[in-house]
Amino acid sequence: MKANISVDHIARIEGHGNVHVVIEGDEVKTVQMEVVEPARLFESMVRGRSFTEVSYISSRICGICSASHTVTDLLAIERVFGVEVTDRTNALRELLVYGSYLQNHGTHLYVLAAPDFLGLKSVFPVEQIAPELFDGALALKQLGNELCTAVGGRSIHPITAVVGGFTHEIVRDEYLAFAERMEAMIPFALQTVDVFNSFEVPAMQTTGDLLAMYAPDKYAVCDSRTLRFVDAGVDFDADQWTDHIEEYAVPHSGALFARERSAQRNYMTSALARINVSWDKLCKQAKVAAAKAGLRPPERNPFLNNVAQAVEIVDALERCAILCRRLAAGEFEGSSAPAPFKVRAGRGTGYTEAPRGVVLHELELDDDGRVVHASIATPTSQNVANLEDDMRQLAEMLVAEGVDEPTIRLRIEELVRAYDPCLSCSVH
Amino acid sequence: MGAFSLITDAEARVPRVVVVGLASCFGCQLQITNAEEHLMEILGQIDVRYWQLVTSEDGVEDFDVAIIEGAVTTRESEETCKFLRAHAAHVMAIGACACTGGVTGMASDYLGARTDLVYDGEAPDACGEMIEPRPVSAVIDVDSEVRCCPIDPYDFVAALQRALYGSNRLPEPRTMCADCKRNETECFFEQGVLCLGLVTQAACGARCVNLGRPCNGCAGMSSAANLEAARLSCETYGVPVESFDKALEMFNQVKLTDSETL
Numbered sequence: 001m002k003a004n005i006s007v008d009h010i011a012r013i014e015g016h017g018n019v020h021v022v023i024e025g026d027e028v029k030t031v032q033m034e035v036v037e038p039a040r041l042f043e044s045m046v047r048g049r050s051f052t053e054v055s056y057i058s059s060r061i062c063g064i065c066s067a068s069h070t071v072t073d074l075l076a077i078e079r080v081f082g083v084e085v086t087d088r089t090n091a092l093r094e095l096l097v098y099g100s101y102l103q104n105h106g107t108h109l110y111v112l113a114a115p116d117f118l119g120l121k122s123v124f125p126v127e128q129i130a131p132e133l134f135d136g137a138l139a140l141k142q143l144g145n146e147l148c149t150a151v152g153g154r155s156i157h158p159i160t161a162v163v164g165g166f167t168h169e170i171v172r173d174e175y176l177a178f179a180e181r182m183e184a185m186i187p188f189a190l191q192t193v194d195v196f197n198s199f200e201v202p203a204m205q206t207t208g209d210l211l212a213m214y215a216p217d218k219y220a221v222c223d224s225r226t227l228r229f230v231d232a233g234v235d236f237d238a239d240q241w242t243d244h245i246e247e248y249a250v251p252h253s254g255a256l257f258a259r260e261r262s263a264q265r266n267y268m269t270s271a272l273a274r275i276n277v278s279w280d281k282l283c284k285q286a287k288v289a290a291a292k293a294g295l296r297p298p299e300r301n302p303f304l305n306n307v308a309q310a311v312e313i314v315d316a317l318e319r320c321a322i323l324c325r326r327l328a329a330g331e332f333e334g335s336s337a338p339a340p341f342k343v344r345a346g347r348g349t350g351y352t353e354a355p356r357g358v359v360l361h362e363l364e365l366d367d368d369g370r371v372v373h374a375s376i377a378t379p380t381s382q383n384v385a386n387l388e389d390d391m392r393q394l395a396e397m398l399v400a401e402g403v404d405e406p407t408i409r410l411r412i413e414e415l416v417r418a419y420d421p422c423l424s425c426s427v428h
Numbered sequence: 429m430g431a432f433s434l435i436t437d438a439e440a441r442v443p444r445v446v447v448v449g450l451a452s453c454f455g456c457q458l459q460i461t462n463a464e465e466h467l468m469e470i471l472g473q474i475d476v477r478y479w480q481l482v483t484s485e486d487g488v489e490d491f492d493v494a495i496i497e498g499a500v501t502t503r504e505s506e507e508t509c510k511f512l513r514a515h516a517a518h519v520m521a522i523g524a525c526a527c528t529g530g531v532t533g534m535a536s537d538y539l540g541a542r543t544d545l546v547y548d549g550e551a552p553d554a555c556g557e558m559i560e561p562r563p564v565s566a567v568i569d570v571d572s573e574v575r576c577c578p579i580d581p582y583d584f585v586a587a588l589q590r591a592l593y594g595s596n597r598l599p600e601p602r603t604m605c606a607d608c609k610r611n612e613t614e615c616f617f618e619q620g621v622l623c624l625g626l627v628t629q630a631a632c633g634a635r636c637v638n639l640g641r642p643c644n645g646c647a648g649m650s651s652a653a654n655l656e657a658a659r660l661s662c663e664t665y666g667v668p669v670e671s672f673d674k675a676l677e678m679f680n681q682v683k684l685t686d687s688e689t690l
Contacts, residue, residue, distance in 0.1 A: 011480050014454050038451040038501040039555040044542035045534045050671075053678065056644060060531040063455020063578065111461065127468060142464040153639040155462050156455045156578050160639050167640030249547055254555040424454050427555070 001025065003405045009036075010413055012112040012122075014064060015423025019412055020252075021395055028399060031392040033384055033416070035253040037427035043374045051077045051163060051343070051369040058361065058376065059157045062425035064107070065378075066157045067100040067148060068354035069361070071222055076363040077163050079239075079348030083341040086334025088327070089165045090223055095323050096151045096158060097222045097352060098316045102144025103155070104355035105271070105309040105316075108420045109196060110137035113306055116414045117199040133195070136188040140313070143185055147320065150174060164338035175328035182321035189317055190289050193310040197293040201303035201418075202411060204393055208386040209260055209267040210300070212277040213353045219274070219281040219315060222352040228277050229260060229267065230298075238351035241360050247377065255426035258382040266386040269357030269379050270419065271308035272299065286315035302390050303418045309355075343369040354379055356420050380419075380426035387419050443592055444491040446478040448512060450498030450505045451532050451561065455578040456523035457497050463581035470585060473592065493518045493591055496564050499525040499532040502556035506567050513568040518591045521564045522584060524577035528648035529563045529682035531577065536560040536682050562682055575631045577646035577679065583631070601652040603627060604643050607634040616642045617665040622672055626661060627653035645679045 005021040015037050022030040042061055046054050055073035059066040071093050078085065110133070111123045118126065127134040145155040150170045152158025160168045209231040215224035225238045236244050246261040259266050275282075275290065276297045282290060290296060290311045295304060326332060347364040357379030364373040394415055398408045449457055457479075461467060477488045494516035500506055513519055524530030535542050539560050543551045551558055564570055574580075574587045590597070604625035608615065611634055616623035623642035625634065629650040636643055662672045677684060 009480055016449075016480075034554055036554045036556065038505065039543065039546065039551045039558065040451055040501070040532050040561075041535045041539075041542040041546050044545045045531070047545075049674075053644075053675070057531055057534070057678065060453050060455075060577065063453040063458045066453070066455065107458070107461070124471065138464045138467070141461075145462050145464070153641075154578070154635065156458060159636050159641050162641070249552055251553050254552055424449075424452065 001399060001405070003408070005405065005409045005412070007409065007413060010416055012115065013417060013421050013423065014062075015421070015426070017416070017421065017423045019391070019416060021391065021408075021412060023395065023399055023408075026399060028392055028395045031388050031395060032252050033388050033391065035255040035384060035423050035426055037254045037423045039254050039427055042428045043376055046371045046374045049371055051365060051371075054363070054371060055161070061376070061378070061428040062422055063156050064104050065100060065354040065356065065359065065422060065425055067096045067152060068352050068359050070152075070158050070161050071097055072350040072352045072359050072361045073363070074161060074163055074350065075222075075352070076348050076350030076361045077365070078341075079350065080346040080363065080365050081163070081341045081344055081369075083164050083339055085165060085339055086332070086336065088332035088334050088336045089339070091323050091327055091332045092151055092166055092169070092336050093161065093222055095320055095327075096148060096161060098320050099144050099147035099151060101221075101312060101316045101355045102147065103141060104144075104420075105313050106137060106141040106144055109192065109306060109309055110141075112420070113417050116410070116417060136191070140185060140188060143181055147178060150178065162338055164341055166336040167338070169336050172328045175324040179321045179324035179328070182317045182324065186285060186314060186317050189310070189314040190285065192313060193289045193293055193307065196306045196310045197295075199306075201301065202394060202397065203301065204303070204390070204397060205300040206268055206302045206386060206390050207266075207393065208389060209265055210273040210276050211267050211269045211358055211382070212273040213351070213358070214277050217281070219278040219283075219319075220353070225351055227351065227358065230273070230276050232260060232263065238349040238360060241349060241351075241362070241377070242375075245377065245382070247381070253384060255381040255384055255423065257385040258377065259385055266389055267382065268302065268386045268419075269382050270305050271312050271355070272302065272305040273357060274353060275299065275308045275311065282311070283315050283318035285318055286311050289314050302415065305418050305420065309420070343367070347373075356380060356422055356425075358382060376428055378422070378425040378428060380421045380423060383419055383421065384426065387416065387421070391415060442473070442475045443493055444477045445474045445493045445495065446488070446491045446512070446516075447476070447495045448478070448497070448508065449480065450496065450508070450526070450564075451501040452498030452523065452525045454497070456526075459578045459581045460584055463585060466585060470588065474588075489515055491516055493520065495520045495522055496526050497522050499529050499561045500559070500564060500567050501532065501535075501561045502558055504556045506559070509564055509567045518571045519564070519568065520572045520574065520587060520591055521570045522574040523579050524575065524646050524648065524679050526564045527573045527575050528679055529561050530646070530679055533561045533563070533679075533682040534677060536562065536685050566682070575629060575647040580632065600630070601650050602630045603650045603653060604630045604632075604634055604647070606630055608637055611638065613637050617661065617667065620666050622662070622667045622675060624675055626658040627655060627676070645676060649676075649680050649683060
């Protein structure tokens with residue numbers, strides 16, 4: 001077989017990327033995921049800006065992960081200033097991050113990924129084929145948007161989240177109404193797990209390591225500082241991230257690539273990585289759904305990131321319903337009004353699990369709280385090297401099976417979409 | 429703004445629309461899909477010919493309306509804009525990046541030093557041939573704009589409706605302060621806190637201020653903005669003028685850089 005597979009501006013992903021695969025005979029010669037996103041140079045933009053503006057600027061790295069970038073930046077600044085926030089503020093931040101999970105996973109699974117498995121070019125025909133799924137998907141996405149709006153003031157690029165707390169909060173009855181809507185959405189989320197689990201995917205295992213947040217007692221997404229490399233068996237604090245993660249530039253990508261520093265091994269960070277690290281801490285219904293779908297650690301098939309995201313939707317709904325009820329009942333200590341703090345110089349790293357995986361913001365501030373240095377690592381920039389490895393593996397597998405060129409092309413596109421890349425985020 | 433004409437006058441057909449993203453966070457495109465309840469009603473009135481974010485249909489050359497998100501930051505995207513202008517009867521810029529350069533436009537100052545800082549030298553080839561970030565209107569004529577970062581989905585719906593069916597509504601250059609007066613919200617300046625409502629185009633109903641946060645100017649400067657008077661106000665309220673000028677860069681850097689060089 002001789003094939004030169006090129007997909008320019010691969011569709012239904014966030015941002016601009018080209019796929020380039022050259023096959024000669026039985027051999028896969030070249031595999032490239034070209035990230036052709038324009039450089040926006042955020043690390044330079046935040047330089048010299050006050051801590052009051054930083055999260056507002058860096059949230060613009062990404063429309064869909066804006067809540068994650070905001071919270072990550074606030075955590076970095078609070079680490080520098082030594083700000084202790086209340087339990088209530090932490091609960092609200094978790095709610096904000098989970099709101100973006102519902103938005104992201106709902107949009108990714110139904111609008112971006114599902115058409116692949118249904119043999120469609122976009123989600124719109126689903127309205128005719130399976131109106132119940134279509135309406136459910138929109139309702140799920142809408143719930144995520146409304147949750148982000150309620151907590152952050154806007155569906156994307158939150159307004160109310162500031163250093164030390166929140167400038168605004170919704171009232172008790174609104175929390176209760178959200179809790180009810182979350183619970184009512186769970187049956188559709190469970191159906192989503194079944195739907196995505198029913199799609200046939202190539203049997204493959206990623207060769208890279210897996211990286212995700214670890215906490216001893218919960219499925220943590222924004223309140224632990226510990227990162228875990230699953231295979232390497234290494235845990236480390238976010239402040240030490242550059243000791244363990246190496247970023248490097250390649251000509252075909254506007255995004256810096258990343259690998260595990262000591263072993264020089266590529267890795268994946270994603271919902272799938274989180275499931276591998278924290279499976280045992282999923283909420284009850286999410287765990288049952290995962291078990292029923294056969295998704296349990298160790299699970300290394302990157303295509304199953306779709307199922308992992310579906311399980312996380314169930315988990316997020318259960319968790320947010322509980323959070324909302326507890327917020328309504330005033331169970332969390334303290335107020336969400338911004339805690340007082342003193343501006344001081346220093347360096348600190350904020351870390352959260354964005355919907356697509358590990359996001360790190362390292363900030364150095366001067367005595368006036370202005371940024372001297374910033375370094376930002378997004379999930380997709382960490383994933384691209386590993387994605388290329390998986391694309392090669394998949395292409396080799398399909399060539400060996402004698403699959404035709406259009407099918408190889410489609411499967412590779414599906415793999416890219418299963419990673420849920422955010423290329424605009426990766427070139428920040 | 430181009431000459432006013434009705435898209436639907438041209439031919440009796442469903443208006444053909446393309447949505448194109450340049451340098452941006454993709455958030456404004458997402459906001460279109462965030463009009464969930466009305467999404468299918470909107471899509472039912474148009475024929476979406478190209479929208480990389482949501483469909484794998486191939487690109488096309490026949491369309492009536494081009495919706496552009498993002499700032500122009502490369503020679504390639506400049507060409508894209510010209511191509512869209514040459515084929516579309518109506519070009520709509522959506523979001524701060526497309527309308528004013530937005531946060532992306534912050535890099536228009538000292539661009540070379542910035543790529544050095546982020547990439548230790550030149551940006552990779554994949555980033556394209558980089559130019560100072562600029563709004564779409566700096567490259568081609570734009571017929572309509574939806575301002576703010578991000579756009580409000582319903583503002584977009586209203587703008588699309590005006591593009592498709594026409595409107596005799598004129599642009600209103602009033603600044604955001606007028607909206608706060610209308611809302612009877614407490615003024616940040618009275619607490620000695622800087623707010624950009626003084627010079628920012630009113631477009632959002634003072635969303636941030638209503639939630640306890642000063643205006644960051646995402647709608648861009650109003651054509652009626654009086655910078656000198658605003659600086660005087662800062663002095664009156666004990667807010668450092670430098671912090672006003674600095675804050676203004678966040679969404680208006682391109683305009684500020686241009687006015688310096690003029």
